[in-house]
Amino acid sequence: MLEVGGLHVSYGRAQVLFGVDLSAPSGSLVCLMGRNGVGKTTLLKAVTGVLAPRSGTVRFDGRDVTRMRTHERVRRGLGYVPQGHETFPQLTVAENLQVAREAAPGARRSATDDALDLFPALGALMKRRAGFLSGGQQQQLAIARALVTEPRMLLLDEPTEGIQPSIVQQIEEAIGRLHASGLTILLVEQYLDLALRLADRFVILDAGEVVRSGDAEQLRDESVRALLAV
């Protein structure tokens, strides 16, 4: 579904990614891990086109999308939930979802119902402005917003960061359900336990390079843990 090859990304003169390769087969849940500042978010931004890579390729669904604009990638089925439970703060919850659905030409109206089915708590908040929701509610909205475009692949950047435990559990369950329904997922996650429960495969970045990747089982390896310890 997603294949990243030899990706180099830099912010001005500061290079962050040094030839990253990553692949997420259809239906898999790949967990992207690593310490702070190793380039996980940068990698997701390059995949969605928010950042332009210096070199390398991004192939999505068998097609080279390296030069394609962000909104076109999204319309082709690449959903992205950025870090930090981002919403349109002055729009209501309903409008947040509406904007995303209207931008996706093929998305069915029922996609919104499916997303609300996953996060029932949002149903009661539809008329509230997103900026006034709690962090956890905003994160649920952020994921729902990506889902109403009916993506074929979902990129999640630390969806549980700074969220209260009860909602972390709901989000984990939601990710599990989405994975079970066949959605391809690339998840950036700091919690090893959560990654162990959800992931099929993992990729560990360090200093802008892939230092380890493999099946979820190998995550239990001590040497892998050492790469994640601060």
Place this chain on the structure above:
Amino acid sequence: MGALNQLVIGASIGAVLLLAALGLTFTFGQMGVINMAHGEFIMAGAYTAYVLQPLAGGQAVLAALPVAFVVAGLLGLVLERVLIRRFYGRPLDTLLLTFGVSLILQQLARDIFGAPNVQVRAPGWLTGGVDLGGLRIPYNRIFILVLAVGCVVGISWYLARLKQGRRMRAVMQNRQLAAVSGVATERVDQLTFFVGSGLAGLAGVALTLIGPVGPTLGSAYIVDAFLVVVAGGLGQLRGAVIAAFTLGVLNSFVEFWTANGASFAKVVVFAVVIGFLQVRPQGMFVLRSRALS
């Protein structure tokens, strides 16, 4: 009676200010672009009415409303596409750039229409006025007020109910998130600029009702228009409405009470706005939410 009279005059000045400033709530308030050429879009709208006069005769003002919207809107669109989009995130450069464009447009108007002012005849049904117990309100002032109110209602409806308006608000609140939600943000920028500039065109048509049309028509209003937007709070429609009418009424009262009317009124208005912004630098209304705090 004197006070009531000044109130009516003030409301009418406020309506003109509001019309001039409405477009800026889009281009400056929503997008953060300081477009000094906005005044020249007003001027272009006024000349549109003048150009249509031989065709539409006495009804030139009515005929000009939609045409001026499109003319000024297209001017804005071209400016955005050709120049301003290369300068997003560089407000000072944008200011200088658009100031230059405004001078070019003024000269262009002089070359085409000549330096002397021209006149647009008001339609017959706008001459005269209503008498309210000794107080006379000219029809053309009422027309401007109705036009301003109509524009505000139209814009509110557009922003709140239409798909395009919703999209515009989304892009202005979180550009990157809009892009990753599948919104073509550049398209939205173009539309925002088109609508904002088009509204300047409408203001220009309205101005032909209260005075002659000349190449510097717009530059007389540009500073006041920015004042309204800043005092009202960026991108806040109701703030702009309140600010425009407050400044209009203030202006008319100071003019009435002081000997050296017009210029002193300017001084007072500026002093009040500066004082107000010391207390509330963010303007009357602000976007407030947990996410933004």
